[in-house]
Amino acid sequence: MIQASPVKNNGLWQAAIILLLTLGLECLFLNRANDFIESKIDESDTDLRTEASTSAVILKETLTRFLEQLDALHGLARLVTVARQTGDLPMERAAMDELGQWQGNMRHGVRYIGAIDPSGILDWTNLKAAVPRVSLSDREYFRAIAQGGAESFVGTPVTGQVSGQLGIHFTKSMRAADGALLAVTMIDVDPRMLSDLARIAGLTASDTLMIVRRDGVILTRSGADQYIGRVNPPESPHMRAFLGSQSGLVQGISPIDGADRVAAWQQIEQAGLILVVALDRGAHRARFQPTMDRSHRWIELTAALIALMGVGSIVILQWRLRFAMAEAQMDIAHQSERLFRDMAESLPDLVRLADANGVVRYANEATRELLGIEPNDLVGLPVNAFVHADDLAKMVVPTKAFAPTATPLRSELRLLRPDGQTIWAQTSLRTVVRDTMGLQSWFMISVTRDVTVQRQAEAALRLAKEELDAMLTATRAVLYRARVDSDGDLQMQFVSDSALHLIGYTPAEIVGMPNWFADHFDPAFAKERHEHLRRVLTQGSSRTKYRLRQKDGHWLWVSMFSRRVEGEGYMIVGTATDVSREHERDLQLAQSAKMAMLGEMSTGMAHELNQPLTAIGMMAENSLACLETNASTPDLVGGKLERILDQVRRAGAIIDHMRIFGRKSDGPPGPVAVAGAIEGATSVLSNRLRQARIGLVTHIEQHLPPVTGHLVRLEQVLVNLIANAADAIEAHSPALPRHRRDIGINASLVDGMIEIAVTDHAGGIDETLIPRLFEPFFTTKPVGRGTGLGLSISYGIITDMGGLISAHNRDNGTVMILRLPEAGGGDLAAHDDRVTAATESG
Structure with a gap:
């Protein structure tokens, strides 16, 4: 048997150890790489939340400005409604023109403006085509004000009877001082206006911009008309979050379309609305997927070559991943800058972006209108360029030493345009520090608004x-x-x-x-x-x-x-107004007129006094004769003396009344009995009327309440009217039968006013002359028979009493009518109450 060589075995063990070490290093590397990728995904989510929050804040400012413009349109609509109700056609046309200009200057979807009367009928719109008076009483946006008592309301989007299109109806109430509804002003807005706002905010097709009412009704949603009008239940987790605070973030599956989203919201309290910006996490991650795929391929390649490259491959991969994430963050920074520029170009104010040295690096298109130069001409200049030399100290320009400012630094100063024109401007400066991959960038945002017209x-x-x-x-x-x-x-x-x-x-x-x-x-x-x-x-x-x-x-x-x-x-x-001189002049004029009248009646008064004096003389002679002949008795002489005293009292009464009538009346007014004034006036003229064979027919209603004024002045007016009637009868005396030589005096209560009518049957007055009767120095009497001041003075006295005097032709004669308000009855001092009851009932 051949045994394995120890060297070979060592090599195998070494190979195994190397393999195990390589596999261990590879597993360790893959585990570390996965952790790294997950951390970058978390950073990506953090950036997504920041982007959502920033977009929500910016869009809230845009929507708030839009709602302020709607408030201005409501104000103009109120002006049109008031002009229509009062019949002021010039004001109505001017307000309509102003409405058209405002509507034309607005960027987002205002279709028309109108008003609804308290019964729910459409009263008017600013549409050029004629609009029928349709009933809108069943509409939510009308009932919320007419029945619910709301001052303003944003209605659920419905198809309008006027426009025939889906619309959001912004309504406001017009009420009287007592709270009664006068009208409801209405503005029809296209709910698809959010498409414009979403485009300005740089949102993608998968992102969502939505406006929700506090009761959960979706007023509008960008790119998805089918969700408009749906109700997001207030008890749902998202609505509880939206209603729980002014602003915030929520992340999860949308209950509306099931997409995984990061949603930022901002409450707009004054309108009862919630603005929601929901960014699609999946779509956001898809933008970075190519970069992540490249990273994974590098990881796989490095794992295959890890035995040869070792730790160096791991280091290279880590730097590659860092580069990929830096590239992704740079993409986010570029997108944020594009969003800022798009928002800046949509504003009417001058917006500038400056670096840490205070040098302008960007200016929006409003530069042309405010300064009269191109935006590029402003780039490279200091942020305080064009500030008037006397106002430079007012403008604080932040530097890097400044911390990021939560509150803008505001100043109001003069700008000197290149064309030499000086304008007033309001400027806000704010510093921002941005951290990108550990690198901090400092910049400053400046917003300038022209307030010259406001100053003027x-x-x-x-x-x-x-x-x-x-x-x-x-x-x-x-x-x-x-x-x-x-x-x-x-x-x-x-x-x-x-x-x-x-x-x-x-x-x-x-x-x-x-x-x-x-x-x-x-x-x-x-x-x-x-x-x-x-x-x-x-x-x-x-x-x-x-x-x-x-x-x-x-x-x-x-x-x-x-x-x-x-x-x-x-x-x-x-x-x-000081009328002391006029008051004294009127008193003197009235006194002169009374003296003139007393002068005209002097002959009659002499005759009136002559009768009691004659009777006194005859009875005194008879008494002396009886005493001389001793034919007198105490009873006879006593009876004659009593008759003498009666005649003395009669003469004294005539003199006293004439003295009172001729007296200057300058005290405070008080209650005046109408019957007493009529009796006094007729007694003054009784002898003249008797000599001219002119009768008096007097009818005074019983229990007639008093009027407020001066007894003597009211008597003077009645004496003037009765004397004028007597003059007219005497001028037509030959042609008048006996029954037409009477002067009628009637006093009664008519519609809460005391009415006194003095009537004659002497042919009346030329209708063309009636409007001039109360002019000073105008008279219809022959030369030498009148001063032309009687009716003018009477007019002033009755007006001071809060009443009216008028002349009319009736039954072949003239009737002069006095209408005076009641004094309230009783002593004037008893009625010194306050107006509290009147104000509470009125």
């Missing part, structure tokens, strides 16, 4: 305010804004600078002093003040006149006009 508008507003204050000062008027508090008092929030000239107080003193208005208001006019505020809050506006105390203690007559601010509760605006 602010300057124009300040100039307009100064001009308004100057105009108000020149016209002796104060502009104010105030809130009516629960006690019915005005709390001033704004007063124009003209207040200092008019009443001696600065605006700061008035606004800073609680209850300033109540403290400086004449208490005698408390009822008028609260009635004025009640009319403002219930009817929208009112005008009144009262006294206000100046800082030096003097009283000022003020005409106050106030208007309620719609939609702001008990907020009012208005003007207060």
